[in-house]
Amino acid sequence: MYTVTILNNGEWVAPGTVIYLHAFGRHDPVKIVQNFFLVQGRGHTILIDTGIDNLEGYLTEEQIRRCVSAPSRTTEALLRQAGVAPEDVDTLILTHLHFDHYINARLFPNARIILNRREWLYVLMPENKRYAPRVGFPREAFGWLANEAWERLELVDGEVEVLPGIRVIWTGGHSPGHQMVTVETAQGIVIIPGDEIYMYENLEADIPIGYYYNFENVVAAMDLIRGMDAIVLPAHDPKVHELYPSSKIG
Ligand SMILES: [Zn+2]
Incomplete structure (x- = not known):
């Protein structure tokens, strides 16, 4: 069994058309947070x-004036607060290669790094430059993965149990090689959906995300x-923090 700790870099804002499919008419900017998981x-x-x-x-x-109530916190500061040094991390699972999910990979010198094969290949292929412009896909971390972290990089396909009780499941909706993660805890199974949903409301009101690669796969991931x-x-x-004020599950 595992415990899951929700770490939050802080508050952020995203266009409504990223969070909700355009046709649903929810275009106003949406206040979001930036969580990742220990x-x-x-x-x-x-x-x-x-x-x-x-x-x-x-x-x-x-946007800062309207949406941000406290300064953001660095990934390293959040980990140290949780009693973890970056070098202690033995496994880093990346749900997908969008910058807010991978950009700090270089902090972790000892981790095996688990990434979907399709995600890795897709962002590296020059013919996909219109999918992955530099501004949203900073390549320094890709270079690091292909160089310093090469021996530790593990590409996976489909559904794989990467450690006992921890599975990655390819979903491929938000991005070509997007994967969700499930974790067994004492409170039951935890799903970390990556960006296949941004908000609980995507599920509850049945509104798919607006930023996707394959719409049918988004809908399949929601189901x-x-x-x-x-x-x-x-x-x-942000509702994650109301539902789980201790930031800990399991
Ligand atoms: Zn994303």
Whole structure:
């Protein structure tokens, strides 16, 4: 069994058309948070996605004034607060290669790094440059994965149990090689859906996300999440912190 700790870099804002499919008419900016997840148990220290530092640097002053109530926290500071040094992390699972989920991968010198094969290949192929422009897909971390972290990089396909009680499941809706993660805890199964849903409302009101690669796979992922009857921890919904004020499950 594992415990899952929700780490939150802080508050952020996203266009409504990213969070909700355009046709539903929810276009106003949406206040979001930037969560990533520390999983501990069975002698392992596992991180799911990397968080991102200096969230304010990605916002306008107007957005900061309207949406941000406290300064953002760095990934390293959050980990140290939880009693974990970056070098302690033995497994880093990346749900997908969008910058807010991978950009801090370089903090972890000892982790095996688990990534879907399709996700890795897709962002590296020059013919996909219109999918992965530099601004949203900073390549320094890709270079690091292909160089310093090469021996530790594990590409997976489909559904794989990466450690006993921890599975990655390819979903491929939000991005080509997007994967969700499930974790067995004393409170039941936890699903970390990555960005297949941004908000609980995507599931509850049945509104798919607006930023997707394959729409049918987004809808299939929503059905899969719903069918699992598990604790769902979205990466960007502030409501996670109301539902789990201790930030700990298991
Ligand atoms: Zn994403």
